[in-house]
Amino acid sequence: MNILQYSPDEYKRLIESFHGSAAPGMLIGGIMVDAALERLNTAQLYDAICETSSCLPDAIQLLTPCTVGNGWLHIVDLGRFALTLYEKDFGKGVRVFLSADKTAQWPEVRSWYLKLKPKKEQDREALTDEILEAGVGLCGFQNVEVPPLFLTKQSKGEIALCPACGEAYPKNHGPVCRGCADQSPYLSVLDGS
């Protein structure tokens, strides 16, 4: 079973080099992206929605033109292991999810998906084998439509210089940038070189 143009071994090397390890979520994610692309008219431009921030965004970024940084991958963290690819003209798309029902006959997959045992007790080899054997049989599919908000790139609007830190930021964030308002993630900041 290939994932797009990659054999399982090639895909494993690809995800190891980008994601750091051949995590089960990356393997299932690759199968899900492949299945979505098969059902989408990819002659049209498309974007992606990912409903989790775990693993799956990386499978999308590796296997489609959609990345976080180019704005074509939207992470809407609903905590569900699901992704949608949708065409950008009218927002019609295909949602693929890991189906709990369909994991019933695959004990290692089910155990991983529902976190039924600690990671260190996982039989990674059996889990990988089950994923490759079950393949697209683990997936559910829906036809979805996304709202206009997802069809056009949201402009940052006018850029201002923050009077507090001196850095550029979108003026519509307020009189100072968010970092100088109350959203800084840092405990301390000292000038460096």
Place this chain on the structure above:
Amino acid sequence: MNILQYSPDEYKRLIESFHGSAAPGMLIGGIMVDAALERLNTAQLYDAICETSSCLPDAIQLLTPCTVGNGWLHIVDLGRFALTLYEKDFGKGVRVFLSADKTAQWPEVRSWYLKLKPKKEQDREALTDEILEAGVGLCGFQNVEVPPLFLTKQSKGEIALCPACGEAYPKNHGPVCRGCADQSPYLSVLDGS
């Protein structure tokens, strides 16, 4: 001027294949990541914070082990073109930002950074030349410390099956998953195949 192990041409090809185009933000981003890595003790494990969702996350994902999907890249969208790499033991890190002051002598960079003219009037070649000539001279540096929240992986906790959609989700999200509560990004959902 190389960006890590890549010549400018090699890096350009790399970002075209992943990001889709050799955007100015990807070029400056590469220089910023390179500069941060030079100042960090990379013998230790490190994570990344990116303060914008535009371009810069992709430079981080391509040039460091930190990706959105493996949880080592945290996007905290403050709208500032800045990134931090920090070691994971004590949270000490290096913040690199595009300095508005330092763009003063680079008119095309300044115009791009502050959006002083429409994209179609940009002189992309002159902009690229300026970025490569100015290099790390466009960057400001700070030493920062991040709070404990950023030092350990946040567990999803127990997994439940959503009584509405039947999919798995983190139980601590509530009695139904966020998609079945009020956070669905879809206008319509129909079973497909």
